Amino acid sequence: MQVERTQVLVRGGGYAGLAAAMLLAWRGVACIVAERHAAASRHPKAHGVNRRSMELLRVVPGLESELFAISRAGANEVDVYIAETVAGPRQRTLIRKSDFDGPSISPAQICTAGQDRVEPVFFKHARAQGADIRFSTTLTTFAQDEEGVTATLRDEASNRDYEVRADYMIAADGAHGVTRDALGIEMEGPGVISHSVSILFEADPAKLIPGGGFVLCYLRNPSFSGVFVSCDDPGRGQLNIAIDPDAEPASAYDATRCAAMVRDALGLGAIDVKILDVLFWRKSALIAKRIADRRVFLIGDAAHLMPPVGGLGGQTALQDAADIAWKLAFVLKGHAGPALLDAYQAERLPVAHIALSRQLANYVERLQPARDDVRLRAHEADYLSAAMGYRYRSDAIALDASDDGAETENPLTPSGSPGTRLAHVVLRQNDRLLSSHDFAGRDYTLFVGPRGAAWAEAARRLAGQGEPILAAHLSVDALDEEGRFLEKTGLFDDGALLVRPDGFIAWRSVSLTEDPATQLAAAFAQVRCLPGPVDPARAAQVAEQAS
Structure with missing residues (x-):
């Protein structure tokens, strides 16, 4: 069987996998990405790149400006609120653009582009930097030893099997990926907290979103709960509605039913709605007990599943990718000892717990006040501290007497302490x-x-x-x-x-x-x-x- 050689094999070419490949290639590390799908998803899924993620990504020349170019909304143009319907009276405004006009804590701005727009940009820059990205390629088996990882890949178009030998492997194969199970890694947390249907649709742009900017509306309606998210294409929106799969099967949600749900959620009357795509998924709250196993590292949804209420799930995935990329590069180039890679789990696993706790708190506060049972208060922090003030402790940090043991610090009042x-x-x-x-x-x-x-x-x-x-x-x-x-x-x-x-x-x-x-x-x-x-x-x- 043909054997290819690379430094890092990335299993999965989605949000986290492409970000890792791009940043590895930018650092001069040879990598192959094996993505089983034929192309990127057209569903927006995650929305936005926050300041902390942008700080890590903007090192790639031209990337920051291109991310803003693909977004319909300008930098920081964010409107987040709670209402019965999108067009109805607001029960509470959570974020408005003026909220970002205060003391600056970062050189980066918030980009609201959806994952369907961001992934092609990552792909383009990863390829330009030298990453070898292969769609319609399934990783069927892998084994690791003291010196590397050997994986069998299948080219689905030709049904050809071949082997890749890599120094390390990054598992970015998502929520349903099999790498985690193959390594015998268990997950912990509340588990599945609800089921949802995600409806991608088109409607009259003038009626859909009055004014500009990115709109995120948490829907607290007597008949349903969910979230409306504006998209980068004018007249396109995404609606996530909580459903009970035991009460109705997926077949009950045909185009007519979904269009009616969209009209009810928008509160704009009998407008024309075209259904583009429908996905069924589970809101889960789970974190892997380990995110590293010798020469294999879990990132993104392979490492942690978070309810998408506040955006920290996608940011944690991007930041995982950036973190393991620079550490692998330093070790592979001989600039650091192999023990630096142990710091990936030591540093990033606590951050996942902080992010999950904040996301669960957001879920309760914004959508389901009666579900206080799912909160994980031990790691809760305010949103800004969870997003930008988390702290690292590992052998890669020379902690000193200034360390007070806190999981986060307020980024508006930085201490300068090692690990911040x-x-x-x-x-x-x-x-x-x-x-x-x-x-x-x-x-x-x-x-x-x-x-x-x-x-x-x-x-x-x-x-x-x-x-x-x-x-x-x-x-x-x-x-x-x-x-x-x-x-x-x-x-x-x-x-x-x-x-x-x-x-x-x-x-x-x-x-x-x-x-x-x-x-x-x-x-x-x-x-x-x-x-x-x-x-x-x-x-x-x-x-x-x-x-």
């Missing part, structure tokens, strides 16, 4: 205004206070030795004209902050130490899970602070 997301601060570089996040992306970045030249010199020496680190010396490489960076990162003016490619803080020294070169070298090796010298002075300092 870097604060967005506007910096000037020559005649350009940039975000602090614009300095992160491909390599690690050492941000250095104005009087921390010794730190910057140590970082530049490491870079000269081929290490993946960039020095950003405030007052030299960039100007903090508003004087906010030190305040938002907890540094003195001679301190240093080491930021990972994903924009998370890996290590911090609030001020200059006796031997910054040794200190930095030790910390940089530690957070990349490489063998390196232990800095006794720093260990003693942390122990003293902790006591």
